[in-house]
Structures are given as structure tokens and as C-alpha cells.
Amino acid sequence: MTKFSVLILGSASAAPTLTRNQTAQLINIDEQYYLMDCGEGTQLRLREHKIKIQRINHIFISHLHGDHYLGLIGLIQTMHLLGRTSELTIYCPSNIQEIVEVNLRVSESHLKYPIVYKSVNPKKSELVYENDKLEVISIPLKHRIACSGYLFKEKPKPRRINPKAINAHNIPKYQINKIKLGGDYTAENGEFINNRRLTLDGLPSFSYAFCSDTKYFESIIPIIKDVDLLYHEATFTEEHADRASKTYHSTAKQAAKIAKKSNAKQLIIGHFSNRYPDLNVLLRESKTVFEKTKIAEEGKFFDVTFSK
Amino acid sequence: MTKFSVLILGSASAAPTLTRNQTAQLINIDEQYYLMDCGEGTQLRLREHKIKIQRINHIFISHLHGDHYLGLIGLIQTMHLLGRTSELTIYCPSNIQEIVEVNLRVSESHLKYPIVYKSVNPKKSELVYENDKLEVISIPLKHRIACSGYLFKEKPKPRRINPKAINAHNIPKYQINKIKLGGDYTAENGEFINNRRLTLDGLPSFSYAFCSDTKYFESIIPIIKDVDLLYHEATFTEEHADRASKTYHSTAKQAAKIAKKSNAKQLIIGHFSNRYPDLNVLLRESKTVFEKTKIAEEGKFFDVTFSK
Numbered sequence: 001m002t003k004f005s006v007l008i009l010g011s012a013s014a015a016p017t018l019t020r021n022q023t024a025q026l027i028n029i030d031e032q033y034y035l036m037d038c039g040e041g042t043q044l045r046l047r048e049h050k051i052k053i054q055r056i057n058h059i060f061i062s063h064l065h066g067d068h069y070l071g072l073i074g075l076i077q078t079m080h081l082l083g084r085t086s087e088l089t090i091y092c093p094s095n096i097q098e099i100v101e102v103n104l105r106v107s108e109s110h111l112k113y114p115i116v117y118k119s120v121n122p123k124k125s126e127l128v129y130e131n132d133k134l135e136v137i138s139i140p141l142k143h144r145i146a147c148s149g150y151l152f153k154e155k156p157k158p159r160r161i162n163p164k165a166i167n168a169h170n171i172p173k174y175q176i177n178k179i180k181l182g183g184d185y186t187a188e189n190g191e192f193i194n195n196r197r198l199t200l201d202g203l204p205s206f207s208y209a210f211c212s213d214t215k216y217f218e219s220i221i222p223i224i225k226d227v228d229l230l231y232h233e234a235t236f237t238e239e240h241a242d243r244a245s246k247t248y249h250s251t252a253k254q255a256a257k258i259a260k261k262s263n264a265k266q267l268i269i270g271h272f273s274n275r276y277p278d279l280n281v282l283l284r285e286s287k288t289v290f291e292k293t294k295i296a297e298e299g300k301f302f303d304v305t306f307s308k
Numbered sequence: 309m310t311k312f313s314v315l316i317l318g319s320a321s322a323a324p325t326l327t328r329n330q331t332a333q334l335i336n337i338d339e340q341y342y343l344m345d346c347g348e349g350t351q352l353r354l355r356e357h358k359i360k361i362q363r364i365n366h367i368f369i370s371h372l373h374g375d376h377y378l379g380l381i382g383l384i385q386t387m388h389l390l391g392r393t394s395e396l397t398i399y400c401p402s403n404i405q406e407i408v409e410v411n412l413r414v415s416e417s418h419l420k421y422p423i424v425y426k427s428v429n430p431k432k433s434e435l436v437y438e439n440d441k442l443e444v445i446s447i448p449l450k451h452r453i454a455c456s457g458y459l460f461k462e463k464p465k466p467r468r469i470n471p472k473a474i475n476a477h478n479i480p481k482y483q484i485n486k487i488k489l490g491g492d493y494t495a496e497n498g499e500f501i502n503n504r505r506l507t508l509d510g511l512p513s514f515s516y517a518f519c520s521d522t523k524y525f526e527s528i529i530p531i532i533k534d535v536d537l538l539y540h541e542a543t544f545t546e547e548h549a550d551r552a553s554k555t556y557h558s559t560a561k562q563a564a565k566i567a568k569k570s571n572a573k574q575l576i577i578g579h580f581s582n583r584y585p586d587l588n589v590l591l592r593e594s595k596t597v598f599e600k601t602k603i604a605e606e607g608k609f610f611d612v613t614f615s616k
Contacts, residue, residue: 014386014389015351015385015386015389015390016351016352016382017355018352018355018356040348040349040351040378040379040382041348041349041352043323043324043348044324044326044349047325047326048326064414064415065415066381066382066385066411066415066417070348070378070381070382070411071348073374073378074324074348074374074378077323077374078322078323081322081323082323094414095414098410098414099410099411099414102406102407102410103374103378103407106372106402106403106406106407106453107372107373107374107453108452108453109374144416145414145415145416
């Protein structure tokens with residue numbers, strides 16, 4: 001079974017508090033690490049969770065408000081201090097390269113590893129990264145400045161050998177690889193056996209969508225349709241819906257509506273205003289619309305494959 | 309008695325660890341707060357210690373290595389979020405203004421308070437700040453990039469009324485203020501009484517010197533001569549003296565030598581390489597040369613007036 005999980009490193013909006021850190025999440029897909037946002041202090045959160053930072057090769061920044069990127073320079077420099085040589089790619093809908101480079105210049109830091117900057121179009125959903133198993137697609141959000149969410153989507157997995165059918169048809173061992181790759185089989189007696197009769201459906205593919213920061217914005221629904229796990233910001237409750245709208249943030253109820261309309265399997269909410277010492281008010285509000293809501297608090301770990 | 313103290317917020321060099329934060333210190337002189345350096349996470353350290361951040365009006369940055377300034381932008385933004393309107397002055401021997409402004413620009417932050425940038429000459433000791441009670445003088449250090457320490461020096465305090473002498477000479481009350489301001493007194497019988505006979509010495513004035521990061525550098529001795537409390541970096545022990553020299557840092561013994569030669573009353577050492585889980589090795593080494601050494605660990609509080 002694929003490993004596909006999300007570790008919450010920060011859930012605070014705006015200023016950090018003694019109990020809540022600024023936004024950062026570690027996505028682990030079969031031991032490939034992807035960092036989502038990087039608020040101040042993220043390198044320490046990673047250390048607390050004993051995450052090997054050199055295994056992070058891709059960092060996705062949603063937008064250039066301080067609470068989502070101010071930990072990036074420190075992380076980049078610590079990677080360097082610890083001897084990194086492998087490439088790091090940073091995805092961002094704004095010019096993060098300028099920020100990184102001015103900091104490296106003033107400190108006269110000469111990194112021993114290359115950084116690749118991938119500019120994300122904040123107006124258009126597009127494929128920003130892919131490997132043989134995964135696609136990452138940007139999600140244009142509606143915030144005060146250019147801001148993109150990201151959809152992590154496993155590609156369809158190959159069909160698997162059906163041992164029972166292989167035995168029943170006495171398929172010779174040397175043919176197995178061909179069948180694994182999708183080939184049909186013709187027996188010595190001339191019988192044609194279609195690949196689908198010898199194989200089972202591939203394992204399910206999973207998806208995770210990160211949507212922060214944004215006001216209620218239905219345009220994201222087609223992009224995240226049927227997602228297994230949706231993270232949607234819920235900075236406020238409905239009581240402060242006006243403030244949410246003015247600051248381009250969402251309420252817990254709005255997050256739940258997006259989850260419902262996009263047919264998400266599960267919703268996690270985060271990016272909480274520090275006016276809510278008890279996060280259950282946000283949780284309860286979300287659950288009135290979408291029952292399968294959870295709180296994306298510090299240190300919580302979500303298994304994306306849980307839904308199937 | 310004047311209050312003059314130093315609170316250590318961080319003692320780590322380079323990368324932060326789970327037990328040691330990056331350099332930052334809060335200097336409190338009669339409830340005026342001065343922040344010395346601002347490593348990543350400093351705003352949280354201030355919060356932990358219940359320091360009212362809006363009372364910080366002056367931030368002194370020694371140099372632009374990440375472990376000494378990466379918490380600055382977050383602190384500036386949190387001051388803004390919490391409604392600051394009063395001026396903030398930042399002192400730095402390099403162009404910190406460029407760093408601050410590029411971050412404010414990308415986040416489209418429009419601060420409601422002014423920031424004044426004071427450029428410190430890294431080659432020359434000079435007065436960088438003064439008020440009626442205090443002078444702050446820069447200390448050119450020897451590091452890989454432009455780097456200045458800072459000497460906080462109380463101005464001489466005014467002489468105090470000597471109640472016994474005032475009584476003995478039957479000085480009328482209306483003359484007291486004049487005498488306080490340094491005036492002499494001529495009695496009705498024509499007797500001239502010099503001010504010094506009617507007053508006592510002023511209270512002692514204290515001084516604190518912050519010297520980090522630097523290799524062993526005797527040129528600082530005349531500047532910090534007779535200082536009450538000296539903070540000097542001690543990144544390494546003598547065992548790693550070569551590495552100290554190559555990286556423009558000091559050993560504990562070198563810090564102690566500077567303390568001794570400058571006739572400091574007390575020494576605190578900090579900016580420890582994380583290769584020393586037990587800081588006592590650094591403390592012991594320093595004490596072989598300068599007995600009155602202490603470790604500048606997180607949360608430790610040093611009373612500068614202790615020496616007199």
C-alpha cells in the first residue's frame with residue numbers, strides 16, 4: 001500500500017503563539033518528502049519530529065505573507081550547513097527567488113547545492129510538478145496577494161498480477177513480466193487470454209489538496225473534485241464572516257461548504273485566528289455542513305489513504 | 309538604583325537546536341527595552357518571557373548572518389499586527405533596510421509605524437545612539453562579514469543631595485533644587501559653601517558590551533575597557549582553535565583573555581557550537597583565565613549592576 005500522509009507543523013494564522021506555529025506541513029508519499037509552506041520556525045518543528053530535512057527536495061509556497069514563508073531562509077541555510085549537495089526546487093506564485101537571493105547575498109552565503117525556482121501562475125491551474133507516480137497541480141486561490149494552493153494527486157497505479165488466474169492458466173514464469181506490463185497471453189493450445197483476465201485492478205490512487213489562504217472561492221471546486229483529503233483554511237467562525245471576507249479568509253462553515261461541494265472524502269481545517277482558544281467552535285461549525293472534519297493542529301498526522 | 313539587566317533569548321551558533329535558540333538578547337535599562345540581534349523565532353522567545361514587544365524601540369543587529377537577523381521580519385510584522393504606531397529604529401553595519409523592504413514589498417505590507425535605519429560603520433567605533441542617561445557605542449569586530457558589537461554605557465549620574473550637610477548648614481528648602489543642579493550656596497552670613505560639600509557622589513554608572521561574532525581581536529579592548537559585564541562569543545574550545553580561526557570565531561579561552569585584558573568585571577560566554585552538549589567544557593576553559601565567567605544560556609538573566 002502506498003504511504004501518503006500529511007504532518008501538520010503549524011496551524012496559526014498571522015502571529016505565532018506559544019501553542020500554535022505558523023503554517024507548514026510535511027507531505028510524505030512513499031518516503032518522498034514535500035514541504036508545504038514554511039512559516040518562521042519550521043526548521044525547528046521538523047527537528048522536533050525527527051524529519052531528515054535533506055530528504056525534502058521540493059518546497060511549495062502558497063504565497064508571500066510572512067506566516068507562510070519566513071522560515072524558508074533559515075531552512076535553506078541549515079540544509080547548507082549540514083552539507084547538502086542535492087538540488088532543491090521551490091514552487092511559488094510570486095518572486096521568492098528575489099527574497100532568497102537577497103538574503104544569501106547579504107550573508108555572503110555560497111550554497112553548495114542548486115536551488116531551482118518554479119514560477120507558478122496564480123491565475124491558472126496547471127501541472128507544476130510530476131514524477132512517475134505523482135502529479136502536483138496548482139489551485140489558484142483568492143487572497144489579498146497572489147496565492148496558490150496545490151493538489152497532490154497520485155497517478156493511476158498499474159494493474160496487479162492475479163496469482164489465482166496465473167495458476168489456473170498455467171502461465172509460465174517467463175511470461176509474468178510481460179503480463180505485468182499489460183501484455184495479453186496466448187497459450188500453447190492457441191487460447192488467447194486478455195490481460196484483464198490475468199490481472200487485478202491497480203491499487204487505488206489518492207489525492208490531497210492544500211487550500212490556504214483564501215476567501216470562499218467556488219472556482220476551486222472543479223480542480224479538487226473528489227479529493228481524498230482536503231485542507232482548507234478556516235481562519236474565522238461565521239460570527240466573524242465580515243472580517244473573513246474583508247481579509248480574504250474563510251470561515252469554518254465556508255471551508256465545509258467547499259468540502260461538500262467538491263465531494264471531498266475528509267476535510268481538515270487550519271490557519272486559525274488566535275481569537276479562538278478553543279478550536280472546537282470551529283470544528284462544530286464545520287461539522288454542521290460537513291461531518292468528516294478534523295482540526296489540523298500541530299503534530300497531527302493524517303493518513304490520506306484512510307478513506308478507502 | 310538603576311535597573312540594568314540582560315536576558316538571554318538565544319545562545320546557539322549557526323542552526324538552532326531543540327534546546328538552544330539563535331542569538332538574541334533583551335537589554336532592560338530602567339524599563340527601556342533594547343533588542344540585541346534577532347535570530348529566527350525571537351518573537352516567540354519574547355512571548356515566552358512575557359516581554360511586551362511594543363516597548364522595544366531600538367533593535368541592534370550585529371551582522372547579517374541568518375542566525376542573527378532572520379527573526380527580524382516576523383517581529384516587525386507582528387508589531388504591526390498588534391497595532392504599533394511608534395517609531396522603531398534598527399542599527400546595523402550592513403544594509404538591513406534592503407532586506408526589510410523587499411520582504412514588506414512582496415507581502416504588500418504597509419506598516420502603520422515608521423522604521424528608521426541607522427547605518428553603523430563596521431570599521432570605526434562610534435556613538436550610534438544616546439539619550440539623557442545612556443550612550444551606545446559600536447564595537448568593530450573581526451568576522452567574515454561586516455560585524456559590530458555594541459557597548460551600552462550609562463552616562464555619569466548627577467550628584468545627590470546630602471541630607472546631613474543640608475541640615476547642618478540650615479539650607480533653606482527653596483535652594484535645594486539649585487544645589488541639585490550643581491549650584492553652590494552662599495549663606496546669609498556670607499559663608500560660601502561649595503556644591504561638593506552639600507552633595508554626595510552620583511550613583512555608579514554601569515556598562516554592558518556585546519561582542520559577537522568575532523575572532524580573537526585585541527582592538528576591541530580599549531573600547532570595552534573596565535566594562536561591568538562583557539558578553540563575548542565562545543563558539544569553540546581550544547581543541548578547535550583552528551576551526552575558530554578559520555571561521556572567524558573565538559574559543560572560550562580567547563573570550564576570557566579579552567575579558568581579562570579589558571579588565572571586565574564579569575564575563576558571559578555564548579554562541580556555542582552545537583558540538584558541545586555539555587557547556588561546562590567551555591565554562592571551565594574560560595575560568596582557567598578569567599574566573600568570573602558565566603554561561604549565557606537561554607532564559608538566563610544577568611544583572612549588570614551586580615558588580616558594584
